[in-house]
């Protein structure tokens with residue numbers, strides 16, 4: 001069996017085992033007006049073969065978190081604390097934050113791939129599509145140029161493009177085609193993890209659907225883990241197995257996508273879900289979330305959502321709520337327990353103590 005096919009079988013067998021453990025991760029920015037604590041104590045477990053959605057308002061730290069996962073943090077940002085444990089197939093876990101130099105270069109593309117925000121402009125305008133592929137594959141694997149070029153038509157096919165696209169330059173492609181080419185390049189070396197940042201923004205509805213189906217297909221065909229970052233809750237509803245909701249630099253709730261939509265626990269998640277328009281049924285006024293997003297240079301004390309929370313209690317401004325497990329809804333297929341950081345669920349006297 002070819003090496004790649006063997007790797008795919010191994011990965012599919014490993015679906016459900018741990019891939020990443022993010023432990024108390026803090027990523028800050030040095031700015032003239034002080035330190036911005038953009039990601040401030042994130043804890044998250046991610047399993048092989050799952051599609052995890054990361055949701056939250058603009059500025060809550062989604063991109064800062066994912067760039068740290070990919071070891072792409074650049075000044076003025078820096079990792080202030082935490083560990084990111086990565087579990088390679090059949091090997092001991094490694095702390096991604098300690099991988100450096102040639103090891104890190106080898107790790108990228110082969111293990112971690114990135115589909116950045118606005119990735120359509122990430123292509124080199126003076127290279128034909130096939131040469132962009134071979135550049136990446138030659139730099140990050142031991143493949144010969146001939147072998148790399150031979151793989152291009154098949155990779156293009158996987159993202160629904162014809163083989164002739166290999167000979168085209170980026171300016172000859174539509175926006176949707178460029179996005180597919182970038183996706184095909186990201187998956188060329190069959191990475192364990194693909195991080196897609198707003199992959200459907202700025203695409204028309206039809207192309208959005210195609211990209212969503214492709215991302216879902218990667219998991220099914222290759223056992224790839226996908227982290228999808230977007231504030232478009234409809235994309236999460238359609239694609240994700242679990243959703244992590246971020247607010248003010250932290251994850252406030254994570255759980256089965258159906259549970260997040262049907263029975264959100266955290267008042268912030270309820271606000272997010274309540275602000276999605278629905279078609280059909282009675283016309284209702286959308287809830288939305290009052291107040292403004294706080295500044296990462298000066299987070300509110302206690303629960304950072306308390307100044308905007310319709311259910312705030314005195315304790316909420318005083319104590320930071322722990323990230324605690326709550327009960328899974330009946331019928332959930334997700335093994336990892338849902339977690340919520342909210343005093344409504346951590347104090348027995350409070351409403352909603354459904355643990």
Ligand SMILES: Nc1ncnc2c1ncn2[C@@H]1O[C@H](COP(=O)(O)OP(=O)(O)OP(=O)(O)O)[C@@H](O)[C@H]1O
Pocket residue numbers: 029030031036038056057058059060061062063064065076231296
């Ligand atoms: N280069 C920078 N210098 C200083 N602060 C920054 C920088 N980049 C981001 N930040 C701050 O970090 C916080 C988190 O930003 P980030 O881009 O991670 O949020 P996001 O949730 O991905 O937002 P969006 O959905 O708009 O992309 C924001 O408050 C932002 O102001």
